[in-house]
Amino acid sequence: MPRHRFLVVVLAGLIVTVGGYFLGRAKGPQPEDIDAPARSLAAPDGIAAYGEPRTGPHAAPAASGEVTPYPRPARLKDVFSALQARANAGDAAAATRLYRDLSICSRIEAIDRRVSGLADETLREPVDALAPAQLQGYRHRLDAIESNARNMQRLRLLCDGASDAMLASLVPNLRKAAELGEEHARACYLALGPNYDARGLLSHPEWLATYRDSVSSLADAGVAAGDWKVVDLLREAYRPGAEGLLAGALGADAYQHYRYLRLYRLGAEPYRIEDLDRQLAAAATRLDPLRLAEAEAWAGSVFRRNFDGGRSTGTTVPGWDPCGFPDQ
Structure with a gap:
């Protein structure tokens, strides 16, 4: 350019x-x-x-x-x-x-x-x-x-x-907004947690325990609200070998990774499908047929219940910033 x-x-x-x-x-x-x-x-x-x-x-x-x-x-x-x-x-x-x-x-x-x-x-x-x-x-x-x-x-x-x-109240207020259902705060807090204010974290190490205790409920709330940003964060965090604070809080889990990857695939735009199918094929090799069938059924049920309303993964374009707030 x-x-x-x-x-x-x-x-x-x-x-x-x-x-x-x-x-x-x-x-x-x-x-x-x-x-x-x-x-x-x-x-x-x-x-x-x-x-x-x-x-x-x-x-x-x-x-x-x-x-x-x-x-x-x-x-x-x-x-x-x-x-x-x-x-x-x-x-x-x-x-x-x-x-x-x-x-x-x-x-x-x-x-x-x-x-x-x-x-x-x-x-x-x-x-x-x-x-x-x-x-x-x-x-x-x-x-x-x-x-x-x-x-x-x-x-x-x-x-x-x-x-x-x-x-110094930035992270606690980010968490509060996330807990109250503000979707941009939820995505940012799940992605970075107290690392959003790394200097403040040095003075408040207890923020890490609070984050670890919060992520599961925030993730569940995001999925229930049909938030693709949360699904995208979870599919990556559960991937075996994933890094980052959310991955550390949740722990690698091949079954959960496949579930959220399959859910994400169900809402994907056409240009994403080929790559996602390759990822699914690789992830499927880590599961036995019964667990694979359970994951497929879960993803289909959650998609129909929470996501099948014309919304798609377009809110998570490649390289999207979980803390890129829309008015900043």
Whole structure:
């Protein structure tokens, strides 16, 4: 890929990180909502409210079909205690907002360095010899720089005054959101667990025991909810020889590996099928005919019950990031 096109792609990606985040913030609990009673997990809008456009009294007008950007991001430190109380009481939207805000604030310096570095590199580039199409791309990169600079100011405001103690609650709030059924938190926590904040893990080794005790119930909840991300994580974690925290917590299991691999195959898009069939043939050699038949029956039953509704493994494209939250 030519250098100028590479920079366009990277700068566009950073717009998603530092700009798209505020579209996601529009979906979470807002400052005027913080004092509202905590919602029960059983409340039907407990999670759905996080995915709805902002329509409150402080929202700016938006074009039809757009999510209204959050106009005045409150500093996390000003709302942290109230959000934490709501999350602890079972409010999934509050827990979701907390782990996403904390994730941004824990990485704010790294994000800023990357944004600044790419901006400097772009501004140093000679433009006299650029062809018209390349010059147009350069203008797009300048627009991206300006957009990222504005959004970095907003992120700085969000994270201003966030204490180390607040940032240390990232993993517990990620786990809380996962336990309350937030699918992105569930996938991230299953995949990385306390390794999502490796520095915090050094101070809280007890997080590992909590993770080990949590993964089975979270995995069961994901499968019951028809979450292909969970199936993809499980089929890999149970594979004999697999590495990673989830594999270590669950342990290699040829039978479970085949079950989840077969389930994944049932929802696979056509381009995946040949490779998955090869994997299934190899995995089948580790099972006797009775266990193989049991695994096939289980996968078919679970697929019909939980997954056969038009959804497919398209949510787990090759190389997907379990912690690539959609508004970051």
